[in-house]
Amino acid sequence: MATAASLYETYNRAPLRFERGEGVWLFTESGERYLDFAAGVAVNALGHGHPHLVAALKAQADKVWHLSNLYEVPGQEQLSKRLAENTFADRVFFANSGAEALECAIKTARRYHFSKGHPERFHIITFEGAFHGRTLATIAAGGQEKYLEGFGPKAPGFDQVPFGDVDALKAAITSETAALLIEPVQGEGGLRPATKEFMRELRQICDENGILLILDEVQCGVGRTGKFFAYENSGITPDIMAVAKGIGGGFPLGACLATAEAASGMQPGTHGSTYGGNPLAMAVGNAVLDVILEDGFLQHVNDVALVFRQGLEGLKDSYPEIIEAIRGEGLMLGIKARVPNVELVAAMRSEHLLSVPAGDNVVRLLPPLTVTAEEAREGLARIERAAEKLQAEKQKKSA
Numbered sequence: 001m002a003t004a005a006s007l008y009e010t011y012n013r014a015p016l017r018f019e020r021g022e023g024v025w026l027f028t029e030s031g032e033r034y035l036d037f038a039a040g041v042a043v044n045a046l047g048h049g050h051p052h053l054v055a056a057l058k059a060q061a062d063k064v065w066h067l068s069n070l071y072e073v074p075g076q077e078q079l080s081k082r083l084a085e086n087t088f089a090d091r092v093f094f095a096n097s098g099a100e101a102l103e104c105a106i107k108t109a110r111r112y113h114f115s116k117g118h119p120e121r122f123h124i125i126t127f128e129g130a131f132h133g134r135t136l137a138t139i140a141a142g143g144q145e146k147y148l149e150g151f152g153p154k155a156p157g158f159d160q161v162p163f164g165d166v167d168a169l170k171a172a173i174t175s176e177t178a179a180l181l182i183e184p185v186q187g188e189g190g191l192r193p194a195t196k197e198f199m200r201e202l203r204q205i206c207d208e209n210g211i212l213l214i215l216d217e218v219q220c221g222v223g224r225t226g227k228f229f230a231y232e233n234s235g236i237t238p239d240i241m242a243v244a245k246g247i248g249g250g251f252p253l254g255a256c257l258a259t260a261e262a263a264s265g266m267q268p269g270t271h272g273s274t275y276g277g278n279p280l281a282m283a284v285g286n287a288v289l290d291v292i293l294e295d296g297f298l299q300h301v302n303d304v305a306l307v308f309r310q311g312l313e314g315l316k317d318s319y320p321e322i323i324e325a326i327r328g329e330g331l332m333l334g335i336k337a338r339v340p341n342v343e344l345v346a347a348m349r350s351e352h353l354l355s356v357p358a359g360d361n362v363v364r365l366l367p368p369l370t371v372t373a374e375e376a377r378e379g380l381a382r383i384e385r386a387a388e389k390l391q392a393e394k395q396k397k398s399a
């Protein structure tokens with residue numbers, strides 16, 4: 001077996017080596033086929049090898065790969081305009097990842113208050129169970145001890161309250177609060193959607209206190225929940241929003257979106273990124289939007305999501321010793337397990353179905369948004385076989 005002895009030992013990797021992908025399928029070096037309902041953790045939003053994305057990347061590769069932000073980049077102008085036209089935002093900053101999009105969001109919020117004469121307003125309130133990335137600022141924002149341990153003092157200016165707790169939130173607000181930061185649907189935290197009422201309450205609290213509302217839609221955005229962005233489900237709009245993962249369809253791309261007012265503190269020289277808005281990334285991002293914004297695409301997501309969710313609810317009824325609950329929205333679904341989630345992930349992998357563990361003992365199912373109803377049923381059949389095996393094992397043990 002090949003070893004990876006020269007790599008950092010930061011990842012627990014499954015012993016699988018994929019060399020090719022096609023739609024919802026991944027193929028190993030030995031030619032075995034896996035149904036990919038992990039999609040690179042919601043990154044491969046249009047599956048593998050989508051012809052429109054491949055063509056866009058190849059065409060741009062023939063023209064120019066990289067331009068510094070010392071010059072105008074047409075792909076940035078086009079993609080930012082399309083994002084602005086289809087969201088709350090007026091301004092977009094391009095980055096290369098989710099954590100970088102969040103760094104920009106955090107800086108934008110702090111700088112906004114600084115430019116209004118309030119440099120003391122730099123605190124950001126976040127929510128328990130959050131995940132915002134692995135940079136020093138975003139592990140402080142996420143507040144999870146397992147990611148903070150051993151990396152020195154936690155970056156200052158992040159205060160955390162329980163998810164969904166309005167009273168605790170109100171109590172945490174001070175004259176130094178700059179913004180609230182929340183995932184409309186917690187991904188890593190275990191597929192917990194914020195309720196519409198909670199989202200509306202957050203908006204109101206922000207308005208009453210001159211606080212900015214930042215959404216982290218890195219995982220739940222770009223069609224995942226059946227809307228272009230998840231905030232649309234609640235009828236409110238944020239001031240700032242971090243986007244990544246699905247928007248690049250597998251090419252590294254992140255973006256920070258903001259209203260003109262929220263972005264007003266970000267003047268020339270305040271922020272930058274060498275690769276941010278790279279022409280290859282812009283070509284792919286524009287191609288992703290061609291597909292996602294096409295008439296009927298989000299309807300397709302909602303239709304397949306309904307089939308998949310109903311099937312999962314059925315499995316919950318059939319295998320109550322394995323499945324406690326089904327959670328999430330659209331094609332961002334989670335199984336709250338009654339066995340250790342990693343065991344359920346492994347059992348699914350034995351059935352050649354890929355999924356992702358999450359917090360709160362949840363297994364995440366994040367198929368490409370292009371998944372068909374037939375492929376969703378194929379996935380359900382594999383999940384059922386995995387649950388069946390685990391249930392038989394459990395019954396044998398207790399007998």
Ligand SMILES: *Cc1c(COP(=O)(O)O)cnc(C)c1O
Pocket residue numbers: 096097098099100102131132133134183187188216217218219220244245
């Ligand atoms: C993945 C993720 C991030 C971090 O994105 P990276 O590209 O890994 O930096 C931030 N927020 C959420 C909600 C995520 O799911």
